[in-house]
Amino acid sequence: MHEAHTPDERLRAALDTLAARDPDLANAYAACGLPAHRRQDPSFAGLVRIIAAQQLSNKAAASIVARLQEAETPLTPEGARELSDEDARRFGLSRPKLRYIRGIAEAVGRGELDFDRLADADDDAVLRQLTALKGVGQWTAEIFLLFALERPDVFPAQDLALQAAGQRLKGLDARPDAGTLREIAETWRPHRSAAAKFLWHLYRHPDAPV
Numbered sequence: 001m002h003e004a005h006t007p008d009e010r011l012r013a014a015l016d017t018l019a020a021r022d023p024d025l026a027n028a029y030a031a032c033g034l035p036a037h038r039r040q041d042p043s044f045a046g047l048v049r050i051i052a053a054q055q056l057s058n059k060a061a062a063s064i065v066a067r068l069q070e071a072e073t074p075l076t077p078e079g080a081r082e083l084s085d086e087d088a089r090r091f092g093l094s095r096p097k098l099r100y101i102r103g104i105a106e107a108v109g110r111g112e113l114d115f116d117r118l119a120d121a122d123d124d125a126v127l128r129q130l131t132a133l134k135g136v137g138q139w140t141a142e143i144f145l146l147f148a149l150e151r152p153d154v155f156p157a158q159d160l161a162l163q164a165a166g167q168r169l170k171g172l173d174a175r176p177d178a179g180t181l182r183e184i185a186e187t188w189r190p191h192r193s194a195a196a197k198f199l200w201h202l203y204r205h206p207d208a209p210v
Contacts, residue, residue, distance in 0.1 A: 011034055015191075024171075048080065153190045
């Protein structure tokens with residue numbers, strides 16, 4: 001994930017709207033301010049980086065992504081098909097993730113997945129196409145929609161950091177599950193992407209008064 005240290009001013013209008021509607025979010029927003037700009041490439045390389053980061057801490061995921069980016073073999077479908085088991089181990093990729101990445105590369109090669117066409121598809125179509133690929137679940141597809149295609153109304157409620165931040169934001173006794181968090185997020189339509197980015201921002205500021 002590419003992340004700048006400067007606030008993402010593009011989120012200001014949406015978060016101002018949400019803050020006017022949700023007092024809990026307004027208090028947290030006043031304490032934490034705007035999230036930093038985070039984005040991912042809307043390409044095969046971007047999807048590979050998201051898969052590499054699945055179920056890992058931010059630090060471990062960043063380390064693997066950095067090794068992939070520094071590799072001599074480019075993050076392209078052709079490069080992925082040439083990636084050896086030994087290289088994958090050196091980068092920190094598990095065998096299942098290597099299989100998933102190779103499978104996606106093959107899907108591109110067969111013309112079953114086209115990232116240019118994906119960029120023009122609606123959210124539901126993107127989710128259907130991506131989750132049809134082995135190793136790409138709903139979380140991965142939603143993260144691609146959110147950070148690569150930068151769609152405005154996506155909320156990956158399965159994300160544990162979002163659940164923890166949602167618990168804190170709403171003062172809940174227990175961490176909400178994905179279904180409960182999705183229900184909470186319904187009130188943030190059509191700006192759920194901005195809400196999700198803010199909740200990650202809140203998660204990274206555990207001492208902020210909310």
